[in-house]
Amino acid sequence: MLKRMLAGLLLALCSAAALAVEQWDVYEVELKGPADGNPFVDVQLSARFSDGTQTVTVDGFYDGDGVYRVRFMPPRAGRWTWVTHSNRWPLTNKQGEFTATPPQPGNHGPVGVRHVYHFGYADGTPYRPVGTTMYSWSHRGAALEELTLKTLATSPFNKVRMLLLPQSHGVDKHPPEHWPYAGTPPKNWDFNRFNPVFFRHQEQRVAQLRNMGIEADLILHHPYDDKREWGFDTQPREVDDRYARYVVARFAAFRNVWWSLANEFDFIRTKTDEDWAHLGRLIQRLDPYGHLRSIHNGKRIYNQAEDWITHVSMQHGMAATDANRAVLFREAWRKPVVFDELKYEGAHDRRWAQLTGRQMTHAFWSVTIAGSYGGHSEFIADADNHGTVWLGQGGRLRGESPARLAFLKEILDAAPAEGLDPIDAFDDLFIAGQPGRHYLVYFGDRAPAEWWPKLYLTGLRDGQRFKAEIIDTWAMTITPVKEPLQFKPQGRYDFVAATPIKLPGKPGIALRLTALDAPAGAAARPGLDD
Amino acid sequence: MLKRMLAGLLLALCSAAALAVEQWDVYEVELKGPADGNPFVDVQLSARFSDGTQTVTVDGFYDGDGVYRVRFMPPRAGRWTWVTHSNRWPLTNKQGEFTATPPQPGNHGPVGVRHVYHFGYADGTPYRPVGTTMYSWSHRGAALEELTLKTLATSPFNKVRMLLLPQSHGVDKHPPEHWPYAGTPPKNWDFNRFNPVFFRHQEQRVAQLRNMGIEADLILHHPYDDKREWGFDTQPREVDDRYARYVVARFAAFRNVWWSLANEFDFIRTKTDEDWAHLGRLIQRLDPYGHLRSIHNGKRIYNQAEDWITHVSMQHGMAATDANRAVLFREAWRKPVVFDELKYEGAHDRRWAQLTGRQMTHAFWSVTIAGSYGGHSEFIADADNHGTVWLGQGGRLRGESPARLAFLKEILDAAPAEGLDPIDAFDDLFIAGQPGRHYLVYFGDRAPAEWWPKLYLTGLRDGQRFKAEIIDTWAMTITPVKEPLQFKPQGRYDFVAATPIKLPGKPGIALRLTALDAPAGAAARPGLDD
Incomplete structure (x- = not known):
């Protein structure tokens, strides 16, 4: 009942003055229309929203008891106007306007x-x-x-x-x-x-x-x-x-x-x-x-x-x-x-x-x-x-x-904004990250007692240093490795560090490597055939 | 030179009498046409082949020195007629016929x-x-x-x-x-x-x-x-x-x-x-x-x-x-x-x-x-x-x-004509075959000393017997297992045999199981969700 009253208030405000709604929140237009026949099938309703630059047309819907609604998620902050279109007189050519305010913290918009x-x-x-x-x-x-x-x-x-x-x-x-x-x-x-x-x-x-x-x-x-x-x-x-x-x-x-x-x-x-x-x-x-x-x-x-x-x-x-x-x-x-x-x-x-x-x-x-x-x-x-x-x-x-x-x-x-991408799936993929910047190494069930750091060359620079952390995915601990790793090229495909990292020798261990120095500029790549 | 002469002979025969060519072999029409201008670009040539039921239209091509060819692979045995179409008079409306004879051993037609x-x-x-x-x-x-x-x-x-x-x-x-x-x-x-x-x-x-x-x-x-x-x-x-x-x-x-x-x-x-x-x-x-x-x-x-x-x-x-x-x-x-x-x-x-x-x-x-x-x-x-x-x-x-x-x-x-299909890829796929009839089990690098036969239930019958052979994929040997295996249902998903098969305990070993009894009629299946 309270909800219905609030919706009524919304409608009243719409016709009187601009309402404010947060960008990416729901702006709702409520209209009274025909309740006879079968409104779900017989009545068409839509509204065109515009901020002068962008126009968005959305369908409305029948919500029972002679009430129709049109919902709109403003994609930008600013002043929006709207006008309805319908095949029923009481629902068509209704107009209004409102302001979309900038999003509050926690409102990041839809995901894409x-x-x-x-x-x-x-x-x-x-x-x-x-x-x-x-x-x-x-x-x-x-x-x-x-x-x-x-x-x-x-x-x-x-x-x-x-x-x-x-x-x-x-x-x-x-x-x-x-x-x-x-x-x-x-x-x-x-x-x-x-x-x-x-x-x-x-x-x-x-x-x-x-x-x-x-x-x-x-x-x-x-x-x-x-x-x-x-x-x-x-x-x-x-x-x-x-x-x-x-x-x-x-x-x-x-x-x-x-x-x-x-x-x-x-x-x-x-x-x-x-x-x-x-x-x-x-x-x-x-x-x-x-x-x-x-x-x-x-x-x-x-x-x-x-x-x-x-x-x-x-x-x-x-x-x-x-x-x-x-x-x-x-x-x-x-x-x-x-x-x-x-x-x-x-x-x-x-x-x-x-x-x-x-x-x-x-x-x-x-x-x-x-x-x-x-x-x-x-x-x-x-x-x-x-x-x-x-x-x-x-x-x-x-x-x-x-x-x-x-x-x-x-x-x-804590990973780079670009996401974690597989690093070198040529033989055995167990490292993800962003080349030259961030690596997540996951040993799964292998439970090694140590790891000799070796990374596929893309993005790495001779002498580049990385901070290393040992992650226990089950115990939920992150343990920093004291000394930074320093990488040098080795062979056709890899960069390696000179000393191994000691690991707990149990399953579910991961490593996080974070660059302390800038990565290589243009990604060094081997030939076409890899 | 010999090839050119034979081609000429072919042409002469075409206009004179039906030639025989094997089904799915190449039937070739050779025509003389214009050599001036650029025949590769200027001249269009095709031929329509028909056996009265099926009609196939194929493009011809310029083969240099004023020679044009149309090639046809008869998809069925029997009498075929053909007629050419071209934007050049000497090449258009040429006609002929020939007989496609049944394929000889070794000729199985194209692959699909x-x-x-x-x-x-x-x-x-x-x-x-x-x-x-x-x-x-x-x-x-x-x-x-x-x-x-x-x-x-x-x-x-x-x-x-x-x-x-x-x-x-x-x-x-x-x-x-x-x-x-x-x-x-x-x-x-x-x-x-x-x-x-x-x-x-x-x-x-x-x-x-x-x-x-x-x-x-x-x-x-x-x-x-x-x-x-x-x-x-x-x-x-x-x-x-x-x-x-x-x-x-x-x-x-x-x-x-x-x-x-x-x-x-x-x-x-x-x-x-x-x-x-x-x-x-x-x-x-x-x-x-x-x-x-x-x-x-x-x-x-x-x-x-x-x-x-x-x-x-x-x-x-x-x-x-x-x-x-x-x-x-x-x-x-x-x-x-x-x-x-x-x-x-x-x-x-x-x-x-x-x-x-x-x-x-x-x-x-x-x-x-x-x-x-x-x-x-x-x-x-x-x-x-x-x-x-x-x-x-x-x-x-x-x-x-x-x-x-x-x-x-x-x-x-030696596998079924339907091919080898994965048998149950739900957890760990190491068996292919046709349910209830034929199984190829491959152990890869695991090198087990024995295997307790267990098969996903589809197609199997309680009491069904199988011949087993041990395959060494590297030594290239096939060793029959003396006793047939007999399978019984176990649990929700599997059929098992009562005794293990002894294996050589080295990598690259496979098993082939061939049904000695007819498989289950309608494939028994667990519920929708598997």
Whole structure:
């Protein structure tokens, strides 16, 4: 009720005077219009926003009870004007203006692709995803959902994969409070009418994530209607398209939204690859802000080369155990690769949920060395919390890896803005960084007692000195090496230091080398054939 | 001279009576036409061939001295008629007919893609590439070229990668006898006129390979004009297109031709990806037989998802050392993957030519387990043969791997016609085969003293028996295990045998399991999530 009142106030202000909204926050226009017929299908509404230089046209949507809304995320600070267009008189040619104020600290804008393989916010701040997955966390009722948010607040995770539509698993314990379409479960749906209450609730959760600095990787379709009774994944293209339009109109103004077309797309056997490409291109066309777009696989990998795909959202546990494997996907598609599913921490009877905390941590470090990113989740029943598991319902984290992923996140945040790129994947890739400036060396399970520093020559200068730190990825310690390393060229390909670094001789050890002297100017390169 | 006389005889016969040519061999029409002006540019010539059911239109080409030819590879046995079309009176509306006779043993037709990831000849015979590379073997003069053919005759290799245009490396020792364009080296070329003598010589070599049952992976462009003086790789699109048309017109009727657009395409900095896609689609359109098309990379992998690419021609030594790496490219593109360059056997100072024979053998076995194929070459100077190296000039093989690749080829030839596919790449891929029927288990460097037989469940039946053989990939021995294995289900994912197989405890050991009982009917599968 309070929310509705505030929205009314907003409308009143809009017609009276300019409102201020922060750049990259949501500016919302509320309009009264027809409630008869089927507004979801019959009424078209859009608005054109302009700051005199840039013009952005966005679709509005029907929010029930004769209320229509248009949402806009101002991409720049300054004065914006708007005018609506509709095929209904009460909704067309409405006008207003407002001021977008400069973003406050913590508001960096939406995330996009940077440096081919990495991510950054619109304001230039690098974004290094350390994601997690809780499929149905936002469909489980207030108590559990608030607990999940509380857990996230002290977790390392800055991206959440979540299903927009409910899944049937666990529904017996936590039936969804709201449903996306008008009608009643299990299958008496009117697919021509959305249920605005459902979407408002999801928006609330997405906005809360946004305010915590967490990206919402919104999964639009999934195969987890296990009893095949709801039918959300078996609709014809017309219904799917209308759903996509409605979702984009409602959510695109949230700066933290990413579009994940599907989870395990290949397990949704009612859609073809052509259907997915159609949907991806539709969303690409509808979304005026170009939020990130991906499609997540089960066993069969989608053609990640398609141009509507901004980054690779990969399920591949086997590839994520070794940088030498993981790096090949990056090479194959030349896009950022996020191993959103690299198996889960847990002791489930299914082999996709049997990672130890150490194995999960190792996988994250492995994909990091591959110049890619990892995604966490866990399948460990929380006995004190009705047996919930984080992967399905959120709630509380029980695993050993999150603390280590928080530690890794600190390492990532201290890396160069350009990201960590593989250094020399010719034989055995175990070093990432930026040539001549910053190196992260990861020994994985090898547990050496010492390492004779050897780096691929690109960017290095004869005599260049580096600070070295020994990192224990499990114990979460960083121990400086007393003496700086000094590098000299050796042979055709390498630079070496004269003395070895003593290491603890246990698994999960890494080294960080930071240049104390400027790198070589023009990168020295061997011949074409390497 | 004899060849010219025979061609004349052919022409006379054509106009007089039907000639017989074997299905999938080259049927050639020779016509006299204008020699003035520039026939390469001015004259268009094509012919339509029909057997009453199928119609194939092919381009003709100018072969110098007022002689024009049209070549046709009859795709079916039976009576074919033809009629020419040209923008010159003497060449148009010529007609003839001939009989295509059934193919003789050894003639299986052209190779195409089969079972998504594998290859087969047009007559249904499986084709398992065991390729090698001799870039300039056909530009080195009769003595060396004949020696190379003699070497190939007793080698395991059934595919040869070769540069159609000469490379400058080694030219001081073996200058090309002929040049592709009219003019004189190094750069006085008339790019509007081809040199037919050059192309006739290459055709002769391609035909000799064909007659030996060897596929010719013809590389159309390369970056090896080291001194950048000839300029064959710096021509505008118009010249490249004319070259492509001329090459297709001359070579497409040879059933053993594959089109490799480039070697190390990314080192040819004068062309864009768009140029390559244009060229690939042009060849796809021009070639009426659909010969295999690929593009080979240096450091940067081309977008192998493009639809004109029939199979992946990969340079990637690192990926080829482990089936768990190699299989990822197959998964990425769902096309056959041939690791045409997985580094070379040799002891060169460049690290791309430092594989031992054992390492080369291991790489071939690794990519085999990945359901992919390998490509051999060696960089070992042949001191008794003017220091030639097989990679560059052909000549003689000096390495230790070819014998082992011949042994591997026997294993491949004994595998199911559907090819060897990875069996369960969920954790650690070391088994390939066809579920329930045939398994090839490769232990690589692990050197176990025994193996407890365990197979992923798909296709297996409770109580099913298998014959086992121990394969030493280096010693080239196959030792039968006396007792058959009998498999029973264990746990959620596997079938196991009750007793271990004793193994030699050295590297490079494989096992072959062949079903003695029929496999399970419908493949038993675990749930969606595996």
